[in-house]
Amino acid sequence: MESRKTKQEVQQRYNGAVKRRKWEDPPEDPEAVKNFDPASRVKRRKSIILLGYTGVNYFGMQRNPGTKTIEEDLLRAMQKREWINDEGFRQPQQIQFQRAARTDKGVSAAMQVVSIKLPDNLDIEALNSELPEDIRVYAVKRVTKGFNSKTNCDARTYTYTLPTIAFAPNEEKVDIQTYRLPAERLARVNEVLALYVGTKNFHNFTSRKEFLDPSVKRFIMSFECDPPFLPEGSTAEFATIKIKGQSFMLHQIRKMVGLTIAVVRGLAESDIIEKAFGQERYGIPTAPGLGLVLSRIHYDKYNKRYGEDGCHETLEFEKEEPMIQEFFKRHIASTIVETELKTNSMVEWLEKLPLHSYEPRDESEPSEWKPRNRKASDDQDDDDE
Template sequence: METRKTKQEVQQRYNGAVKRRKWEDPPEDPEAVKNFDPASRVKRRKSIILLGYSGVNYFGMQRNPGTKTIEEDLLRAMLKQNWINDEGFRQPQQIQFQRAARTDKGVSAAVQVVSIKLPDNLDVEALNSELPEDIRVYAVKRVTKGFNSKTNCDARTYTYTLPTIAFAANEEKVDINAYRLPADRLKRVNEVLSLYVGTKNFHNFTSRKEFLDPSVKRFIMSFECETPFVPEGSMAEFATIKIKGQSFMLHQIRKMVGLTIAVVRGLTDSAIIEKAFGQERYGIPTAPGLGLVLSRIHYDKYNKRYGEDGCHETLEFEKEEPAIQEFFKHHIASTIVETELSSNSMMEWLEKLPLHSYEPRDENEPSEWKPRNRKDDNDDDDE
């Protein structure tokens, strides 16, 4: 049994009478030296990676074996640049990898934030050279030890860009290149969007959620359609809807947009929105995923608490704004317009929209969405 040190022995150590054991390096193993991983013993600090991506050619942000995802390409590039080691690549949770929002198949992000433990003095441009053109890392920033990009997020802003012909009356026959959204119709769109603002029960705007589930109550801060525009090189008019909320469930935004289009086109009355917040089940049409973009991640509380402590930067990304706008313009906005005009995803969806039923649905009627093998599909975030 180990005996406790006497007061005298403790004092001798503090006075230097008892020397500390000198550290001796273990004998070199040639094989171990040969296989040494330089990323394995580097001191790591909690950081964030600020990035953007065009999701058109990807099956979402979250890593999913056998599919092309943003995380897979990002982690592989980080491994090549020794930002992470093999263990971090195989099990990102070991280096506290956490995305701020999970985007689904085809959905893009002008701004996405990943919190992770990383070494200091990293070369962002070298990492970008390993990434495909549709993924761009803007910056790496130090954050507090306990920072989590998801749980520290106060709000998220998404945009949804679509051809304005989606808001034409259902019986109106007009060419996509000739249609221009009248001012009074834009006003009508915003009147309908305003019905979603506030704390509502969105159980009908996602999948596999019940009315009494506390997680279906979500707070929408703003929801507005901006002034229409004609993109460079296009004859068709487009508009961008911007929505800001604390958090969103799977498919929630696309269903909100889908039902808004149905109301504005005259396929159902605006009263359906208030009914959908109630206990009865309704089948809500889901707009195509192409136009949806994660636009901003908001960290207001974090910035207020740590942004002026002299040790940490605010997470407002003003310095990176020019790079964000450039990437958005050339790799996201242009891709949305080009893909829409070539694939006609919105036009094909509009053709089927009149077939949708807006009557209360039987509890046993199957959902239009088929569940996938993913953990916590509804735990944040839309698309």
């Protein structure tokens, strides 16, 4: 039989001494006082940072030790301006840091959203002065305590800008500076893009995914190509493809664009797209990453629930739209065009495209799907183009 608790133990529990930590004032030791960081206990509120960046010079959004990433530069700038303390810089999860989408190497973002706990009255201009020109913070907004920029996101919109020579027939010898996309070929491009709209099985449009894996089913809301345009100061014609979906897997959009180009150029039959949604395994060509841009993050459900409660702002970003468009035009769109004309990344990719095989691969039949063990950093089910 257990012995009864002493009167002292009961009194301690009643007073909360067992469970509660006693508040500790800053240390009185002169050296310790000198090193004491008052920001470490500043009241922080759940917020979002709205930002854009040019990804050409970066190895993606997500922080990765030893590589140049958007998050590394952003966190370092926030540390310098005391938006976060040293612990927050070392372990961002301690301040509930979460990106809405994980962009891959070379991919830019006209709009990216990060949720994080921040103090009030922050100086955005001062933060931007610490950031390179490739990254720009547009705004900071308060959100609900439980807000998560990734899980509260309803959809993402990406754009892919490319020279229209990509849609020329493969047998034609054309020049990037003089080729002009006829209206009927633009219509053909949109006809092919429409085949992706709806809920499809995209196991062939990413890596390390099986047909029976539930996560490979993705909902594409729209996919279309805008009319071509001539960038300022260039004779080469470009066009922009826009795609909106709930979420995307690694390389998914670039593979969708790559296969579309192959079909439009006559290197593959149209039915290859429908076949790729099926069980057989196909090797899908991956278009270059240069033209891909995260264009919009959508929070429709959040806005409907909290946008009119009088306490929270809607996350529609109409006020910030002029800044977003200015940054996109000056830093992202111009960089895509200049880099393409300088490096010929699309033209060189097109030269290799005829060597690609569109026949099904000889692989064993898929067995019952089993979840694989994944590291905490392996977010492939994330939006991570």
